Amino acid sequence: MQLLTFTAGGQTYAIEATSVVEVLPAVPVRVVPRLPDYVLGVVDYRGRLIPVVDLAKRLTDDFSARRLSTRLLVVEFSFPGRAESSPQLPKARLGIVAENMVSTLRSDDVDTVFPTMHLENSPYLGRILRLNGQTVHMLIVENLLPVELASGLFAAQAELPSP
Amino acid sequence: MIDASSGLPSNPPAHPSVGPGNPVPPSAERIEAIPSAAAVPVDREDCWRRIGVTGDRSCRELETYIHCRNCPVMAEAARAFFDRLAPIGYLESWSGILEERGARRDLEVVSVLVFRLADEWLALPTTALVEVTKERRCHRVPHRTGGVLEGLVNIRGQLQLCVSVQRLLGIEGAAAGKTPPAGDLVRVDDPELRRLLVVERPGRHGPDRWVFPVDQVAGVIRVGQATLRAVPATVSQSGARFCQALFDWQGVMVGILDETRFLDGLNDQVRST
DSSP: OEEEEEEETTEEEEEEGGGEEEEEEOOOOBOOTTSOTTEEEEEEETTEEEEEEEHHHHHSSSOOOOOTTOEEEEEEEOOTTHHHHOTTSOOEEEEEEEEEEEEEEEOSOOEEEEOOOOOSSOTTEEEEEEETTEEEEEEOGGGSSOHHHHHHHHHHHHHSOOO | OOOGGGOOTTSOOSOTTOOTTOOOOHHHHHHHHSTTGGGSOGGGOOHHHHTSTTTTOOOTTHHHHSSGGGSHHHHHHHHHHHSSOOOTTHHHHHHHHHHOTTHHHHHOEEEEEEEEETTEEEEEEGGGEEEEEEOOOEEOOTTTOSSSEEEEEEETTEEEEEEOHHHHHTOOOOOSSSOOOTTOOSOOOOGGGOEEEEEEEEETTEEEEEEEEESEEEEEEEEEGGGOBOOOTTOOOGGGGGEEEEEEETTEEEEEEOHHHHHHHHHHHHHHO
């Protein structure tokens, strides 16, 4: 199991490396008015606009610090409700800005110390793992955006003709 | 992989305070190595250039970490390096890179592990690879050896089938008197560099796992789809049928093994003997 780790509010979070498309410098985003403050805007990612979420703002009160180690992570997932209706559509892509995105953790010896909590207000929090002496909280990236917001943003993404 | 870090008597020790048999944690050593460590900004602390792999290799930690990139001191320095503001214009320049649609083509790359068997350079998609490990003893299986099957080898406590890919592909062994092909700058003939590759694919009864020795592993590289060439139909070598494509890498021709055909070939050969 290989994890990409990053931090928000001083805590380490991680996602599985298999869902990562690319890790990029935190490029400037185009602001979209009237979105929740944790949605920074949209970025032209290789001809496709993808929404960008600031993880620190989503999880805590502050925005991510502007550092070189604060990077833009592009993840890909099948958006629920979309895959069934039209499986040929490209997967949904989301940008996540988070701090200290500089290392990966790899281990065959993974210990779940706390299962997924299924909290109504934070459905994006997964299980808590302990590996290589570090405690990391897994993120469920599909749930980072509330369903209504996600369906709006990703529906627009899907309408684009695939290049 | 043993380097000169054991400390030759003629070399003055880089860490006078660190005696043999007295390992110190890297952080403590770092502070002792530089008299006024607290006053030195972290980004100027470059022990890997002085005593590490790009220096005189006298660092005792090399015995443990083999290469500076595995050392926590360098990891910490890298973290410190990124912990600063982006240079002016850097992030903006990346916006331009991302907006190019043409960049999409560069993403279509295959990641392969390049290795050498006698005189042939071959590559295997990293998706099929489990691990690269040091060569170790292969236990012969009575009445079953002589063909492609070499025997059984112990990988992390489990006995795995060890095979000769050289024999499967029909690659001739490097003759002692034969000079290696010219222009091959990567090639190093050293028995110390022999490795075992462990490959795997999902099978009907659990994972289908094979181990085979190679003469040298050059590393993992990413190859653009556009640079791949088809295998010429006229190639007389029987091994060519296991290759899906060829590419030119540092002046040598590397054949990418088709993992399905390759593993099917191994299955056929070993089950039939």
